[in-house]
Amino acid sequence: MSEPLHERIRAEVEARILSGDWPPGHRIPFEHEFTAQYACSRMTVSKALCELADAGLIERRRKAGSFVRRPQGQSAVIEIHDVASEVASLDRAYGYTLLSRARRRATAQDRERLALARGATVVALRCRHDADGLPFCLEDRLISLDAAPDAASESFAADPPGAWLLARIPWTSAEHRIRAERAGAAAATLGLGQPTPCLVIERRTFAGEAPVTQVILTYPGAAHELIARFSPGRD
Amino acid sequence: MSEPLHERIRAEVEARILSGDWPPGHRIPFEHEFTAQYACSRMTVSKALCELADAGLIERRRKAGSFVRRPQGQSAVIEIHDVASEVASLDRAYGYTLLSRARRRATAQDRERLALARGATVVALRCRHDADGLPFCLEDRLISLDAAPDAASESFAADPPGAWLLARIPWTSAEHRIRAERAGAAAATLGLGQPTPCLVIERRTFAGEAPVTQVILTYPGAAHELIARFSPGRD
DNA sequence: GACCTGATTATGTCTATACATTAAAACCGC
DNA sequence: GCGGTTTTAATGTATAGACATAATCAGGTC
Known part of the structure; x- marks a missing residue:
């Protein structure tokens, strides 16, 4: 053997x-x-x-x-897990609440967020992920109905949209922006005091050239860490 | 052809x-x-x-x-570049200043940061990366002299330690923690007002089991974004 | 020296074949 | 139908050989 x-x-x-x-x-x-x-x-x-x-x-x-080769490429590779498994790996109970759901013709702001054409329709979602009953992450998502027509008939009341999309829509590339921000509109929803810094992850996902979804994940405060292990990339 | x-x-x-x-x-x-x-x-x-x-x-x-396979693993892969090339890709002039350098027997705190054995010696560095003359990132680094003996005779006055290490020491794994924090001690050094949120990246690098270096990078404020493009990981 | 030429040689790709491994599928007795 | 056994068919690993490709090296010419 x-x-x-x-x-x-x-x-x-x-x-x-x-x-x-x-x-x-x-x-x-x-x-x-x-x-x-x-x-x-x-x-x-x-x-x-x-x-x-x-x-x-x-x-x-x-x-x-x-x-x-010399270990070139100052770059390395990390993994960003989805929220549910992130909570699970912390040994905390995962909870999900859909806050709002709207289907609409893409506004100018929507088109900028998702790089959509005029007249496209989208589903806009806001939801909250909890850990042990406490707010863990706020999710603000836009889904292109051109790329994911089935999203029109999905309520997303019980299950978070991230896993649903990933299981259905093949994608070829994505773009992340990670930044620190003062909690703004999110503060109230997350039940925070005023000046709490938040970790914000913004992700746009594409299938080929076509935009699929854009999501803004807001993690409250220094309490949360994104942990990632990885091995060298030498490209 | x-x-x-x-x-x-x-x-x-x-x-x-x-x-x-x-x-x-x-x-x-x-x-x-x-x-x-x-x-x-x-x-x-x-x-x-x-x-x-x-x-x-x-x-x-x-x-x-x-x-x-279904696009399983809610995970994806991003690249974290070193500070100098990050600044360069923003089309801004890169600047580097060594703030302090110390060689010492590892303190209890050092040993915790780098997972070192008692009696190990380290080089501790603090430096500032600038973009167009403005503070861009504060670096707080610990280097194990067991893993990188040459670091003892290197001043790091002119060139940042990240690139120096990566070009010399082969490594097999690393661990990142990314979080948002209120600027504390770093605020003064970075020339910030009080309640500015910062993006903090903490990285520990290993060669096999042996720790090589630990670094805490503090990026001031919502002004800075970590941008990353990538393709699917289905593990 | 600089420049071209051809020989050399390690890697790159591919074939046809062989046997090992393993899990699905078919069989069989009950 | 149910449980255990055998068959079968697909991938996994490996071989020995062939030719292609391209970069290096050595020679020769200007």
């Missing part, structure tokens, strides 16, 4: 790189040297090295060989 | 999925059906489908076939 050979090769090369044994810029052995070392075919070695190349750990250059 | 065949297959299947032609749950053709359609070997088809499986678009099940 052993792991596949190409996995073993990949892991052993990866270990050499992460330990610093093979530093950035170092030329790792050629494929034919690995085939000798592991007594396997070139395809197997190639598969292992291609995986490392995909992961960004090495760079492969024809004729020259494969080289350890 | 055409693209490889496995890329073409991958792209065509991907298009079918993203267009909704093959909805979540749909069983896509078997490998042997693709080999007939494209007149190629099974390995080539397999490579294309494995790429789609890695990307999370399909799920492959022995004997049963390959199925379109």
